[in-house]
Amino acid sequence: MVRETRSGPRFSERFEEYGKRKPVEDGIAARSRRGAIGESWWSGRFLAVLTALGVGGRLDRGKTYARQGQVVELAIEPGAITAVVQGSRDEPYRARIGLRPFADEAWEAVLDALAADSWYAAALLAGEVPDDLEDVLAGVGLSLFPQGSAELPMDCTCPDWSVPCKHLAAVAYLAAEEFDVDPFALLRWRGRDRATLLAALRDRRDAGAGTPTALEDVLDRFHRAGVPVPDVPARAGRADPAGPPPDALLDELPPVLVGGEDVREVLRPLYLRLGTPTAE
Numbered sequence: 001m002v003r004e005t006r007s008g009p010r011f012s013e014r015f016e017e018y019g020k021r022k023p024v025e026d027g028i029a030a031r032s033r034r035g036a037i038g039e040s041w042w043s044g045r046f047l048a049v050l051t052a053l054g055v056g057g058r059l060d061r062g063k064t065y066a067r068q069g070q071v072v073e074l075a076i077e078p079g080a081i082t083a084v085v086q087g088s089r090d091e092p093y094r095a096r097i098g099l100r101p102f103a104d105e106a107w108e109a110v111l112d113a114l115a116a117d118s119w120y121a122a123a124l125l126a127g128e129v130p131d132d133l134e135d136v137l138a139g140v141g142l143s144l145f146p147q148g149s150a151e152l153p154m155d156c157t158c159p160d161w162s163v164p165c166k167h168l169a170a171v172a173y174l175a176a177e178e179f180d181v182d183p184f185a186l187l188r189w190r191g192r193d194r195a196t197l198l199a200a201l202r203d204r205r206d207a208g209a210g211t212p213t214a215l216e217d218v219l220d221r222f223h224r225a226g227v228p229v230p231d232v233p234a235r236a237g238r239a240d241p242a243g244p245p246p247d248a249l250l251d252e253l254p255p256v257l258v259g260g261e262d263v264r265e266v267l268r269p270l271y272l273r274l275g276t277p278t279a280e
Helices: 041-052 056-067 104-116 118-125 133-139 166-181 184-189 194-207 263-274
Strands: 071-077 080-085 093-098 154-156 256-258
Touching: 041 056, 041 166, 056 166, 071 166, 071 184, 080 166, 093 166, 104 118, 104 133, 104 194, 118 194, 154 166, 166 184, 184 194
Parallel strands: none
Antiparallel strands: 071 080, 080 093, 093 154
16 A cells, blocks of 8 residues: 655654543544444445555544544545544544546546446436446456555545555545445445436447437437328228338337347337227
C-alpha cells in the first residue's frame, strides 16, 4: 500500500498522544450498528478486495470510528474517496483512498459493451448495476476493482503510519455503505458519474434504434401498426383466405427482445390461435 510522502511540521512532531476521540456533532455515522458493514454485492466486493490486498485485518480498527460518526465529510469523486475524520486532536485529519479512473478510450469500450446487450442498458437506465458488471469490464480488459495494492494508494494526515489507520478504515466502511445506497458511486470513482454514463448509453441506444431493443423502449408504440390496417372482411364464422393472416400485425413490429427472446415470436402462437375460428 502506498503512502504519500509529505513534508512540513508533522515530521518534527512526536507521535500523537492517543486519548479519547473528540466527539462529533452531526458526523456521518454508519447505518450498521453491529456485525458486518455492507449489504450489496459491490460493497461486499470492495471490502473483500481490501481484505485480499492484505489490509483487511486492520479494517476492524475503523468500525468504532465509522459507527460513532467521527467522519465529518465524505466525497466519492473520480480517482479518489476523500474524507475529513475527527480523531483525538483538535484538528481533524484528512484521509484519501485513491483509484485511477479509466481513460476516456477505455470508457468508450465499456459503454459499447454495455450498449451491445439490451439487458445491461435497460438495467443501468433503470438505476440498477448488474451483478455481473465485472464480467463486462473483464471482456474489454478492465477491472472494476484494483488488482494490487499499488492501484489503491491510501494516505492520512494522522501520525499513525500503519495502512490503513483507523481513520482510513472508517472511511472505507462508510464508502462501502455509500455504494449500497448508490452503486453508481463506484463507477464515479472510476471516472464516470451517473448522468454522464446514462446519457452516453441513451445516445448509443438512439443511434441503434433500428436494432432489437428492450420491451420498455417500445411500449409506447407496441400496438401501433407500421402500415394502415386493412378492414377486416366479413367472415361469417369462417376465415377468409384472402384476408391478412392473424399474426400479420406482429410482422409490422420491430424486433423486441426480452431475456434474449423475441417477444413477437412468443406472442405469435397466441395471435394465430385467437385468429382461428372455432368449429360451431
